Amino acid sequence: MITMIKTMSLSPGMPQQQPPPPPSLPSQQLLSTPSQPSTTLPLRTIPGSYGWPMLGPISDRLDYFWFQGPETFFKKRIEKHKSTVFRTNVPPSFPLFLNVNPNVVAVLDCKSFAHVFDMDLVEKKNILVGDFMPSVDFTGGVRTCAYLDTTEPQHAKLKNFAMDTLKRSSKVWVTELLANLDTMCTTFETNIAKKGTVSYLIPLQRCIFNFLVKSLVGADPATQPEIQESGYAMLDRWLALQLLPTVHIGVLQPLEELFLHSFAYPFVLVGGDYKKLYDFIETQGQEVLQRGETEFGLSKEDVIHNLLFVLGFNAFGGFSVFLPSLIAVIASDKKGLQEKLRNEVREKIGSTSLTFDSVTRLDLVQSVVYETLRVNPPVPLVYGRARKDFRLGSYESEFDIKKGEVLCGYLKLIMKDRKVFSEPEVFKPDRFVGEGSRLLSYLYWSNGPQTGSPSEHNKQCAAKDYVVLTASMIVAYLFKRYDSFVGDSSSITAVEKAK
Numbered sequence: 033m034i035t036m037i038k039t040m041s042l043s044p045g046m047p048q049q050q051p052p053p054p055p056s057l058p059s060q061q062l063l064s065t066p067s068q069p070s071t072t073l074p075l076r077t078i079p080g081s082y083g084w085p086m087l088g089p090i091s092d093r094l095d096y097f098w099f100q101g102p103e104t105f106f107k108k109r110i111e112k113h114k115s116t117v118f119r120t121n122v123p124p125s126f127p128l129f130l131n132v133n134p135n136v137v138a139v140l141d142c143k144s145f146a147h148v149f150d151m152d153l154v155e156k157k158n159i160l161v162g163d164f165m166p167s168v169d170f171t172g173g174v175r176t177c178a179y180l181d182t183t184e185p186q187h188a189k190l191k192n193f194a195m196d197t198l199k200r201s202s203k204v205w206v207t208e209l210l211a212n213l214d215t216m217c218t219t220f221e222t223n224i225a226k227k228g229t230v231s232y233l234i235p236l237q238r239c240i241f242n243f244l245v246k247s248l249v250g251a252d253p254a255t256q257p258e259i260q261e262s263g264y265a266m267l268d269r270w271l272a273l274q275l276l277p278t279v280h281i282g283v284l285q286p287l288e289e290l291f292l293h294s295f296a297y298p299f300v301l302v303g304g305d306y307k308k309l310y311d312f313i314e315t316q317g318q319e320v321l322q323r324g325e326t327e328f329g330l331s332k333e334d335v336i337h338n339l340l341f342v343l344g345f346n347a348f349g350g351f352s353v354f355l356p357s358l359i360a361v362i363a364s365d366k367k368g369l370q371e372k373l374r375n376e377v378r379e380k381i382g383s384t385s386l387t388f389d390s391v392t393r394l395d396l397v398q399s400v401v402y403e404t405l406r407v408n409p410p411v412p413l414v415y416g417r418a419r420k421d422f423r424l425g426s427y428e429s430e431f432d433i434k435k436g437e438v439l440c441g442y443l444k445l446i447m448k449d450r451k452v453f454s455e456p457e458v459f460k461p462d463r464f465v466g467e468g469s470r471l472l473s474y475l476y477w478s479n480g481p482q483t484g485s486p487s488e489h490n491k492q493c494a495a496k497d498y499v500v501l502t503a504s505m506i507v508a509y510l511f512k513r514y515d516s517f518v519g520d521s522s523s524i525t526a527v528e529k530a531k
């Protein structure tokens with residue numbers, strides 16, 4: 033099986049593996065363990081403020097969603113405060129989010145953000161998308177794994193269940209992924225021949241949905257035509273209603289502000305869809321349900337709601353955002369990247385079949401996947417709440433953090449940290465090849481370093497390695513099938529089949 037997938041257990045409360053010093057940092061600036069502050073850095077009051085009650089949060093919200101957009105919002109404040117650590121508000125906020133506290137301490141460099149991985153310092157209860165939490169009605173009244181802190185006993189059970197489900201699914205995962213890629217490519221080849229340009233977003237989502245349901249649930253969507261036909265769209269609607277108050281769309285202002293960011297939409301609008309998906313898993317996922325109940329001591333309801341969350345939110349949601357950005361990087365290339373990828377795939381894989389082991393030999397393919405995750409992290413914001421008072425260090429200063437304060441990391445800027453990544457704004461396909469693999473300690477897309485190991489004692493993505501291997505396999509598949517292809521993040525305009 034996959035040699036990369038390790039489940040090294042850390043003892044409870046033990047800080048996560050610390051990253052080595054960034055390659056471009058002089059030795060006197062080595063990263064100290066977050067919980068052991070360096071003695072040489074000056075103590076500074078955290079710059080920035082939350083502004084007047086109500087007015088501060090509204091003004092920040094309008095900047096974030098409308099006038100600046102998230103990336104400029106954070107960049108401008110780094111410049112203003114001359115610090116990668118500062119106080120600000122993040123949406124959602126007033127008027128109709130009265131119980132949500134928008135105040136956060138932004139941590140926007142690799143060193144200060146790494147404190148969020150230290151479960152001694154940071155609590156992760158109900159903080160997946162910030163202080164705002166979508167109603168538990170969306171998950172059958174159950175707080176699913178991603179909303180649980182590591183100190184809650186249910187977290188260990190559910191995380192172990194998720195990792196076990198992934199491990200067991202790995203054989204089916206590959207065959208199902210490849211079979212569904214065949215179907216998807218055949219569909220859009222036919223459509224390109226007819227229409228010239230095709231949008232691949234729906235075929236791609238169908239492909240992701242089918243292979244994930246077969247792999248994670250062990251069920252065939254084809255047994256229920258409505259699930260096969262519309263299961264992916266049901267998940268899209270369910271995801272959208274939960275996340276709308278926090279997501280920047282940037283095309284409909286000011287309507288977006290009034291109708292999408294001002295209140296939370298009720299579950300009832302997608303209740304029918306959710307019930308259909310729940311019933312499908314209950315009737316078709318007997319084996320995985322039984323394992324959850326007998327081996328992990330979970331109730332049937334906990335298993336189904338958590339499976340649906342892992343399937344729909346973590347896996348389907350994550351891949352639906354990530355894969356179009358990966359395809360866009362490759363399909364829009366004009367600098368010879370396709371040729372290099374094609375050569376690597378054909379030299380190292382040739383006509384042999386694709387396996388998780390064989391794609392780990394594709395250094396450039398994997399580096400392109402890592403670089404896409406660095407430049408376009410699919411989950412851009414990660415939060416944590418201080419478990420106790422502690423001192424947090426950036427490269428230049430230290431700051432006192434008080435128990436209960438929320439730390440907010442915007443990964444798109446964190447992984448462009450100049451002290452770690454040279455020419456951070458540039459997409460360098462081979463950044464992580466050879467010596468560059470040292471940088472994997474600073475690739476944080478999974479809520480932990482790429483060199484770390486997800487476990488019940490931390491909150492790192494259970495599928496950290498599966499995501500990279502799956503994406504690498506898709507790239508390898510495309511270059512076995514095509515000599516080249518042209519397109520962007522939503523459509524393909526031309527494909528040249530392998531000769």
Ligand code: HEM
Pocket residue numbers: 156159160177178179180191194198342346347348349350351354410411413414415477478479490491492493494495498499
């Ligand atoms: C491109 C795809 C994916 C991305 C970008 C992604 C990203 C993430 C991130 C950032 C977190 C941490 C969130 C936080 O605590 O702030 C997370 C957690 C998690 N992910 Fe993924 N994920 C992906 C795919 C998957 C898949 C395929 C699975 C399937 C099992 C999965 C299972 C989980 C679970 C169970 C957690 C919760 C971990 C915990 O509570 O300790 N993810 N994911």
